[in-house]
Amino acid sequence: MPCINNNLIKVQQQIHEAATATGREPADITLLAVSKTRTADELKQAYDHGQRHFGENYLQESLEKIDALSALDDLCWHFIGPIQSNKTRPIAESFHWVHSVDRIKIARRLSEQRPEHLPALNICLQINISGEESKAGCLPEDTATLVAEIAALPRIKLRGLMAIPQATDDPEQQRDAFHRMQQLFTELKQNHPTLDTLSMGMSGDMAMAIAEGATIVRIGTAIFGARDYSNKQN
């Protein structure tokens, strides 16, 4: 069993260092533990060491964990994977946040299906910042229109933007993608001042994302170790 506790402490230290190095408050950055392929027991270990935000990519697997851990009522569940439009209802019913909305159809369905007794669903719009043809996400030039449409939905609280920039070995190119996200975010805030979330940065590029303004970093491997997909069913 990898040492989740030590890894969490190490990642928190890295967040602290990256924030103070660029004059930011460490408390302004939320650590989202990406727990796809991990068991409910492993999540519980992280919970016991203070972790409250968990990110999941695969619906069936995540619903099982949400159910298994339902006694822990201060857990905050974030859906960060691709969304099929016929699978929006369980997401609207069981999650607190969705980072991977990239079209109005999905946002409308999530708003319509969000149960009345729950607060509005927190949403980030996923941006295809590197313009990759095969990737999910809204293109930067289409973002302003989509933000205006989503902001009008009653059961959605639009919080900001999310990106998974193209993987690259070139630090300049990597930083440039995060920088363009920050610029896009700043532009959108002129018309939508309540936006407060920039979800970017993973295990390999967290410090650079923080330097460019990330408010949520999504970290899997650095907390839980390398993933094993061999027994995945969905």
Ligand SMILES: *Cc1c(COP(=O)(O)O)cnc(C)c1O
């Ligand atoms: C898996 C995943 C992560 C975490 O990646 P690591 O490199 O393991 O930290 C972050 N964001 C998304 C959208 C993911 O699918």
